[in-house]
Amino acid sequence: MKQNHLLSIADLSGDEILSLIYNAIELKKTVWTETLKHKSLAILFEKQSARTRVSFDLAMNQLGGHAIYLSQAEVGLGTRESVPDVARVLGRYVDAIAARTYSHQTIEILAEYAGVPVINALSDYEHPCQALADLQTIYEKKGTLKGITLAYIGDGNNIANSLALASALTGMNFRIASPEGYSLTKDVKKQVEKYTLHSGAIITFTSSPEEAVTGADVVYTDVWASMGQEDEAEERRKIFAHYQIDEKLMALAKDDAIFMHDLPAHRGEEVTDKVIESAQSVVFDQAENRLHAQKALLIKFLGNS
Ligand code: CP
Ligand code: NVA
Numbered sequence: 001m002k003q004n005h006l007l008s009i010a011d012l013s014g015d016e017i018l019s020l021i022y023n024a025i026e027l028k029k030t031v032w033t034e035t036l037k038h039k040s041l042a043i044l045f046e047k048q049s050a051r052t053r054v055s056f057d058l059a060m061n062q063l064g065g066h067a068i069y070l071s072q073a074e075v076g077l078g079t080r081e082s083v084p085d086v087a088r089v090l091g092r093y094v095d096a097i098a099a100r101t102y103s104h105q106t107i108e109i110l111a112e113y114a115g116v117p118v119i120n121a122l123s124d125y126e127h128p129c130q131a132l133a134d135l136q137t138i139y140e141k142k143g144t145l146k147g148i149t150l151a152y153i154g155d156g157n158n159i160a161n162s163l164a165l166a167s168a169l170t171g172m173n174f175r176i177a178s179p180e181g182y183s184l185t186k187d188v189k190k191q192v193e194k195y196t197l198h199s200g201a202i203i204t205f206t207s208s209p210e211e212a213v214t215g216a217d218v219v220y221t222d223v224w225a226s227m228g229q230e231d232e233a234e235e236r237r238k239i240f241a242h243y244q245i246d247e248k249l250m251a252l253a254k255d256d257a258i259f260m261h262d263l264p265a266h267r268g269e270e271v272t273d274k275v276i277e278s279a280q281s282v283v284f285d286q287a288e289n290r291l292h293a294q295k296a297l298l299i300k301f302l303g304n305s
Pocket of ligand 1: 048049050051052053122130262263264
């Protein structure tokens, strides 16, 4: 691990990601332990959440520790009190902070000042905890990551960034199909390409959903307008109209392909009801794995500390 925080999935090496996946699969077998007895986690969220908040809270409890949820309404991060001050105060109480913020820079400032590990629980730039649970799910369904091809269709957002980086680090092939101007940024592309030199992953960029999905093992999508982009939702609905995952598109993937979505989903927009409800859909396995993957992560950061 490059630092004692998880701000980006690329703060972990490919081997560290794999080892977290193996641990998460092992942790699935026993619900209650005392591994993190007397440890505490602050869950500091500026944005809404169901999965991430519940899975972090339960993970700490099931590992014998304690979690405290702090909403923006209570803390006023950057409004009632400056971000560095909130970080330094929380760092005096808890052993780690899981933070969900609008701006990625806010998480970086929290990490700079907290004096305890900070975990990115979603920012506008990345969602590393989601990527970890997603790779665990793919590993469970396909038995490997190397040689598997994931086709991501839609917005080059936080989910896409973390998945592209995680794929490049672990040797999974990653294809992204997005409208022009909505793919990964130059910086992320550069970083991804650097990791492929070591892992051998093949990364492909296209504007054609059909090209990306053809022969893929995993078809993945996310909302077209993320939290904080509500004003653009109407415009994005038009721009992304041809990027919906429907049965016709799914039929181009391998026969045993799985469909993935981090949730919440906007049925009828990025995915049809039929696809998300089909036998190929593993979206609730993904959601469940958030709990197991984060347990592995919390033990990595807080075990033996
Ligand atoms: N996938 C995910 O992070 O869900 P929440 O926003 O509900 O936490
Ligand atoms: N891209 C979405 C992911 C939600 C889990 C968002 O940022 O709103």
